[in-house]
Amino acid sequence: MAMAKPTVVLLPVWASGHFIAALEAGKRLVAALGTADFSLTVLVMRPPTPESASQVAAHVARGAAAAEPIGCEVSFHHLPAVDPPTGCTSVEYFTSQYIHLHAPYVRAAVAALPVPAAALVFEFTSTTMFDVARELGVPAYVYFASSAAMLALMLQLPAIHDVMMPEEFGEMEGQHVHVQGLPPVPASCMPASVMSRKSPSYADTVYHGTRLAEAGGIIVNTSEELEPAVLAAINDGRCTGGRPAPPVYPIGPVIPLSDATSSDHECLRWLDGQPRASVVFLCFGSLGFLNAEQVREAAAGLERSGQRFLWVLRSSPPAAATASAHPLAEHLPPGFLDRTKDQGLVWTSWAPQREVLAHHAVAGFVTHCGWNSVLEALWSGVPMAPWPLYAEQHLNAFELVASMGVAVRMDVDRKRSNFVEAGEVARAVGCLVSGGDEEEEGRRARERASAMRDACRSAVAQGGPSFASLHGAAAAVRHRLEAGVDAQLTGTAILHGGD
Template sequence: MIDRSMAAATIVFLPCWESGHFMSMVAAGKRMLDASGGALSLTVLVMQAPTAAKAAEVDSHVRREAASGLDIRFLNLPAVEPPTGYVAPEEFNFRYTQLHAPHVEEAVAGLSSPVAAIVVDLFCTPLLDAAAELAVPRYVYFASTGAFLALMLRLPAFREDLTAKLRETEGTVHVPGLPPVPLPYMPACLSGDKIGNYEWFEDYGRRFMDASGIIINSSIELERGVLAAIADGRCVPGRPAPTVHAIGPVIWFAAREQQPPHVCVRWLDTQPPASVVFLCFGSKGFVDRAQVGEVAAGLERAGHRFLWVLRGPPAAGSSNPTDADLDAMLPGGFLTRTQGRGLVWPSWAPQKEVLAHPAVGGFVTHCGWNSTLESLWFGVPMVPWPLYGEQHLNAFELVTAMGVAVPMKSMDGSKVESFVGAAELEQAVRGLMGGTEEGRKARDKAAGLKAACRKAVAEGGSSDAALRKLVSEISSGGGAPPP
């Protein structure tokens, strides 16, 4: 029998299969390993994703990270049969995750190393109790904003009033630490057609309160107000919230391989500094042909240089966009008329390399938090175009709390339209790139937050201090197990 007391302690991670969650969590784990100075190892329990496409994505991430040489072990959990009869998407995720509980217990029991802590993704909280008998600290990794965390913690208190208002376009919601949030900026995952989602997000928020702590991909410099509100008990009155460890920005940078620069990067090399507006809508971002026509018209009329990552519709049974057929999707003659000042790229593009390029001066983004952090890291101001998830709330923060974005006028708080007309996009791009007072302020704020983000994670910064305190707590066994 292996003497577990003689092996180096390990932190067990349980990530979600979505790439933005999976890689953010692994990147956070690597930061924790580095801060531990070799005192800890990392064990990642990998659930098989519910679709073949997602499973292939996760497999590629695992292969790459397993070859990194770091002290990370990836253990694949047995497959489970996906649930049926669900109504809301989050109901499926909750039930699918919960089915892995016995496999998690078996995997943890079979580890040769003592378990110092268990960390679960915000969407994997049904597994917090899977290894309860271990009596070790259990943490939640929150890959989104402090604002969304504050809202989720408040959902039980909001239930009676908010669920009746989610389809309305007037009124505001008080999220502790933020200015009053107009109802249209409430997360689409709460206010969409599947109102049943509210119940599942509410349950997640309740479970966060039973964790030893919450590790969040944010920083005091980015979200001082909402993080203070959580710490002060304003989100769940009468009950102290778990300690929030703000260790962000956590950004995953792949090891650079010896290969030629991407086509998009080579094109940017030929453009003047800060002259290009970059349009990209994330791993799930897709707009239909009618919307593509409006974007094309807006870019053509705005007159600025652009790099547009345009994806095609998802294949049957998938939520991921495909490579675009540019001839079929773009208006006739558009590529000819914009030749030289614009590039439409129909496939995956290296977003971090693009945002890091000195030719890029603005970013039209879906406001996914990973994309937002990358833009802030490189000091690129934004035009928000939220599509799904919590992105509407992220857009509100970018405009009102951080001041790093120029909003489209159709997203003025009285309504938030997912369909954007050519004139709206033209005006926003001109405002961001053309030297208006609003654009200058956004650029100045973005430059300031670029410096603040880098200072936060540097030695002695706020996020570095939070990370080292967290790792010390875990290493010493000082983190109290949840009650």
Template sequence: MATTPPALVLLPEWGSGHLAPMLESCKRVLLHGGGRAFSITLLVMRPPTAEASSEVEEHVRREQAAFSGLEIGFHRLPAVDPPKDAVGVEEFIARYVAAHAPHVRDAVAGMARPVAALVLDMFAAPLVDVARGLGVPSYVFMSSTGALLALMLHLPVLRDADADGEEGDDAVMCVPGLPSPLPAAAVPGFVADRKSPNFEWFARLGERFADATGIIANTADELEPGPLAAVAEGACVPPGRPTPPVYPIGPVLSLGSSKKKDSSSEAPPKHECVAWLDAQPAASVVFLCFGSMGWFEPPQVAEICAALERSGHRFLWVLRGPPGDGGGAPDGSEHPTDADLDALLPEGFLERTKGRGLVWPTWAPQKEILARAAVGGFVTHGGWNSVLESLWHGVPMIPLPLYAEQHLNAFELVSVMGVAVAMEVDRDRDNFVEAAEMERALRVLMGGESEEGRKAREKAKEMMAVCRKAGEMGGSSYAALQRLSAALHYGAALPKK
């Protein structure tokens, strides 16, 4: 008689940048065992906005239609009341997720099959107590960088140093494994003020990371050797506190069969953006796209237009419009709308750039676009999934960070990995970039005579090879996946309370 495989129970945050890589990572665990070693149960929280709810439901429908024989189930959790006094988006999300603790406990305790582990989104780290109370191993899934993981684990050390008076009013932020001190421009906004309640909240969140059985990271040893080594060596946590084992199994991307290709190898039908790209010369187009929540006010749009027009380079720009009436969500997020190009773009811009530029006002297939041979550079908000997609295809970047940890990502891309050209962003003006500065960065990245641009392009190609080798048999991420699979099997065999 066939035995029932134990379940990996997943609790992702509802954003696509969290939900998709967590599910894809656990699919890898299933596939690593031939699809029979474990099953997956995804605990679905009701997001605090109708738009986010629609996105989650669409993602669930896609996954249900593409199980490919894997045993994946979905369990919708009861609704909870959102917090009304959170300081910032990140604290809102963490507290909203934590409010689901009793429902998560009931769902895990009521499962008909053994539970190998509870896999928690980074914002759900406090729910390690739920797993501990049930005698179930817990794993935090880190959907962002190893650098942010090192920082989060190190926040309690910085907090305690401040309390002991070891740091003055102008305290610098040093993160093990990264160049020190960390420039102020690279510090994520949600922990920039070390005297704020928000900093204390995230320091406590970092403490809960350290309480997990393990940490699954969507990165690779070769991508971020400094931060990951610092974490593994215990250099990030307070003295005497153990660090959970970290499993860097990335890059985890749902890429299908997409590869860098030329126009002759692509079968129809093509998205209009892809068809346009395939008519352009190799490495001649700069691609601009700023994530699912990235949009700009008209003054910034005008600066970007001026930079693109004056640079003379070909471009594909996914331009989103500002949120509609009531666009502000309870979690502080704002979702862009399809752009009204006549209202947003300067008069005559489309005519003057006709033939060498395409402005696309709605969603576009970013992964497929980055895979095209015509794309030679990527102006990006620097979200980690976008960065990994760009590195997978060897495309160098210009970061224009907008929110969350993206300023830290930009610093790492430019100053640590060397795969990007820096651009000066005015954080005091809502991350505003002047046209002259963007034009300079475009010329550096896309121009043939710039040493800085040449190095970024070369490093991006090197990182493409690193990303692909890491997941192959014998690669570092493949080995980490083996270790993770073994740990999960061991956890599933332990007697539960």
């Protein structure tokens, strides 16, 4: 009797940058497995805020529609709501704990599937789901939405923790951390979740780093061209103390196709009227926001630079705002909009970032260094000026400048809530467009970004290394599924997650 069409089960995190990229990666994996033989089942956690809930609902609607061109059968299963955890002192720790509360519902949903589960794929903040996969006899894989550098640090973090002498990374003034595959990393560039060993998020991150070794494989949103040294360090076991790391499959860049509805956006029409390679784009992601003081300083820097700019300036969501908060545009210097009306555009709502970065008028990108934003910039060959704000963005910023060479340096004062002075904004913006006072730095970043554009596109094309890696991941899933079925037929144990 033929086996029913198996499904890959995906558990994405609700944040837009995670959900969209994880869904795209899941569809690519199923396409590599063969859409006639496999389907994709997405388990949807109810987001903890109304704003994120509406965003996820929109992503689900678009995700279902976008599956049709490649024939990928996608179904969405909404998990029961859970009560959010209390007493969490950081976003990272809250996210991890909130996901953990869904474990019983994930177990029940997978167990109730009418078809075999070929694999359970989740993100690194969901490693407690290894227990669910093991109980169900389903191979478990991790989709790693960030860089290979962050993965290397996660795998190495348990060992770093054991030998670390200072109480905090924040106390290691002027010192460096040795992350395999990277130049020495300033301690000040460590991810926000591990800066303080006293915080619950630190212990939680070490825990996830320890459990990553249990994965049947780790699918990473990067490519061999972008991070060759880091990927080699992981594959050689240097990040896991000489022990073999789980198989790593760099399949990136994972960038969803653009929405057709955004091609006529007002920001794009404004860019149509600007000269080629003349505009600096400033955008800080769906969760990145500047405070009033930073807004004034950035505005002064942009005006001083004299360069054209498109600035996405959004106020923080209501849940994070204080009773006295006002739209950030109100904190612009008096007369700024009038003085710069022929120089730039301040946009106070969502903007189609992928399309903006692909526009011929855009010369550079001032970015918070979220990994999806980094990949979108490199996909279009746009050099960057890093202004990291949270999560692992300071590590990403370091890698962009010190390892990849696709960005110009930017002096960000992390101790002052990532403050950047006006003069530094003006210098970096000028450097991106024309080289400014540091012509060589800007020229190198532009050349490297252009080279990375070609490398990214060839990586995911048929026959490219990311294409081959994706099919390697699919072959591993298929092999483990077939081995599990054979084991059932012969009365032996079903294959568990982890090698």
